[in-house]
Amino acid sequence: MSAHAHPDLTRNQTLVFGALAGSVGPLSAYSILDRLRGQGFRAPLQVYRALDKLIELGLVHRLESINAFVACRQPECETHGSIAFAICDRCGSVSEFADDGVTRRLEGWAKAEGFDLNKTTIELRGRCRACRVA
Amino acid sequence: MSAHAHPDLTRNQTLVFGALAGSVGPLSAYSILDRLRGQGFRAPLQVYRALDKLIELGLVHRLESINAFVACRQPECETHGSIAFAICDRCGSVSEFADDGVTRRLEGWAKAEGFDLNKTTIELRGRCRACRVA
DNA sequence: TTGCAGATGTTATAGCATTACACAACAATG
DNA sequence: CATTGTTGTGTAATGCTATAACATCTGCAA
Known part of the structure; x- marks a missing residue:
């Protein structure tokens, strides 16, 4: 499975x-x-x-x-620095995606600040396409 | 205050x-x-x-x-799409920052997916500069 | 055999958040 | 003035989320 x-x-x-x-x-x-x-x-x-x-x-x-x-639904998950999730507040479905640009920028901020980054949480809340109309 | x-x-x-x-x-x-x-x-x-x-x-x-x-420590908070937080797991301090590039990319993903974005959570966990050495 | 590390089982407790109901203050309306 | 609706409040009870503490077990290595 x-x-x-x-x-x-x-x-x-x-x-x-x-x-x-x-x-x-x-x-x-x-x-x-x-x-x-x-x-x-x-x-x-x-x-x-x-x-x-x-x-x-x-x-x-x-x-x-x-x-x-x-x-985890994303086989390459490990290779990406951070994973983002979009959670539909109506149906509860979750989409998992990686955006290297986002990861780079957040890591860049951490580096500039001297922040020793351990884990990143990115979660979008809203309505998925299917629930948007309903 | x-x-x-x-x-x-x-x-x-x-x-x-x-x-x-x-x-x-x-x-x-x-x-x-x-x-x-x-x-x-x-x-x-x-x-x-x-x-x-x-x-x-x-x-x-x-x-x-x-x-x-x-x-909220950031006066311009409202004008930015999303705010990110860096939380030190040792001393508990929190830094609040906005990165328009990150916001743009996440909003871009949402638009492409037809996801009606309501709220974005971005939280970095790790050690702040001061706690990094200790 | 001994000792250690990791996983497990169980009870109790701690920490976080909401439901339900009653009441008070106030503004807008007729 | 009386009515109605909205917003905030107080209180008690409950429900959901997570961990502490302690005992046991299993497999493996020294």
């Missing part, structure tokens, strides 16, 4: 990734938990620990502005 | 803005509440309602990646 050849995930990590990969939109940690209760999940921490690892591996992204998570 | 000539704020809004303007770093809603208990604040909602209004007026920004709020 994954677009990546990901290294050996544990059972919990596999289940959490599967839940995200099988979802059309982003999921909150607690809704992941609910989907996995049938597989033996009982506590939030089981989800959060798996998510931490999956994010570290680059297989999952966290959407800060909605406290939710998505499986 | 404000750099803006802001329209008539209510008592609660004034108090919340004052708390943020008088703080060196960002504050969470609950820490604002604690600072204002002496002024009669008792419930989170009093803070959140004031914050909503202040954000709407452009006097306060929400930092999505740390669930906190800052008073």
